[in-house]
Amino acid sequence: MKVGIGYSNCENAFNAGKQAALNAITQAAFGNADLVLAFCSGALDHQAFYRGLRAVLGQDVNIFGGSAIGVITNQNLSYQGYPAAVAVLKFEDNYCQMAVATGLFNSPFNAGEQLAQALPNMPDASLLLLLYDSVKFSGSENVAPVMNPSAPLLRGLELNLAAPLPVAGAGLLGDHGFSHTLQFCGKSIAQQSASALVFGGNMSSYIGVMHGCQPLSSQRYTITGIFGQFLYSLDGKPAVEVIDQAFGGRNWRSRSPVSHLCLGIPANSAPDLNKENDYSNRLISGVLPNDEGIILFEPDMHEGMEIQLMRRSPALSRASARTSTEALLQQMKQDGRQPLIAIYMDCAGRIAQLDPAAATGAEWPAAGQEDAREVQSLLNEARIPLLGFYCGVEIAPQAGKSRGLDWSGVLIILAR
Template structure:
């Protein structure tokens, strides 16, 4: 019998029914995971809302400890509490998988910002080093809802952390797919996730001119399919490398105020950003290169799980890519590697020395037992 289940299920399935059936068949085994806009296995993938993905940890698998924290009324405080509980549990440099529900409110739409949760999480760790990866759960690609499994129940507004024992090491590759289409611009007015001005001009108008489109009176959903705002890390004038960018999807636009709202509130006034076009061919090239870079880790007999956390917007139905990028991921897997993946609302991975939320990325995470710690790709 399994000792732990990690379960992801499509938003058309009832989470409580899924839990009840699993417990009827398998007994009172702990279940973590939650909703997913889609799921991926070696045999199949899809985002119809009817997918059910179950990962079972057996007697010989390293078992994580599980801690959680509420995200309301304050995501920073919730992340801080989760970090404190992880610090009390985790060995130095332990691998931690974080899952949380992405949607805080459906009407009006408000997300649980991953950047605020991770900010608080770092405060709670208080310098205790861990290797954090994770994702936000969604019921579908329209951001309709999100929930997580924990402690035998379906929860909203909860972050759950799986803290692996010290013999588990992790290697990650962040797969991108955006290219800059503007010069650097300064954010001259921003409130939280809402960017009002770029270089002193209404942000929406600047983006429209750069992309050569007019949104009219719409609320800007088109922008989420076309572009992001990107902040280059390191030398802003160094050679282009997609791995230097943190990109933020555009959640909505407001023609009345000329502003755009990003998925995360972590771009500050004075930051230099560029408009980034979502490039499907670059996305597929990034998948090929990232999977090739992980081939050695994936082929190692000590690998007990390869987990792919994939932005729902990268699916062909949303991106318009001629090939499903998860097909490229599957082609890059060596034979015999235990593998699973899910479509997420946000992805968390080590970046520039610490973990942070990312948008429109795929994060391939390779978990191994007893190997020396590798660098992130």
């Protein structure tokens, strides 16, 4: 596989598409691409951006991607202005198949089912890359947004695949206001959809998960009141009061989404407090009026579920990104594999805080200190082309199954 990466940050969406595509083709030094991966800021007109891509890349190639809060390349880590990034791929002894499912809004499970049924049987498949629209209802000033859950989508997909396959991907998000997102689905643009790429041929995939959260304590809480993404009570007590007491104050409420705390779902019955992969983290989007409860980003919890309160650590995020990337590179080297391209999906909450006055800890990252910088630096040293984007939900195999994650980064390295 040959790869070229292009970037733009141009307010004119059509020109942004042309510029990013031209930069990718120039770097690739080949003519016609077999596949295009493209992500752009929610601030850009996606239709015009798509037309700009087509003006350079032609009408025949499939374009896969969509909305992103920001993008990451070997040279750029960009989430301000109008960032966009494109990867053009030319297959050699590898290939991919694509499927798209609509109706995510009505039934994520059925959308996963449709995806699996639309994909051909691929005995040499090594990875399924999944994208879906995170936002179901965008909400308003006084109404919380409603999100599409990843768990039923994954369940519908995995139950209907011809053979077990690693699934990694992301729930797309275009801005911090939870506006509706769009996807590039081959030769069309769609909303409320899910799409999948399955890679096969002479190809292996290496997947790493970076977290950066630790349990506040060993104490577990049982969910006793919840409806969708609104969590009302823990252990029979108001959830907000329980968190206030555990955190030692109300400061955790100062930002929406909540920056310093999240909820952790233990991946097994006896998780190790020091092993971040033993937990799936869930972002808290905010607090309901009158402290009635908390708003979860991912609506996949239920009454009776046991959770732990997790403290987010930017320093741990950077350390996790570094060690996880190093481990993937080392494993790939031991296996004698040649890297082709890296795809990094990073939680939008892990960008550097743009308002230093809002930070409440000396370790809070400044621009240039994000976890993505660690990934970028190590991949540059290894000379691996990088395309990344900031998203709402990250998906990766964890504790024996693919799961939706928050406050995480997922790195995929495709190799031959």
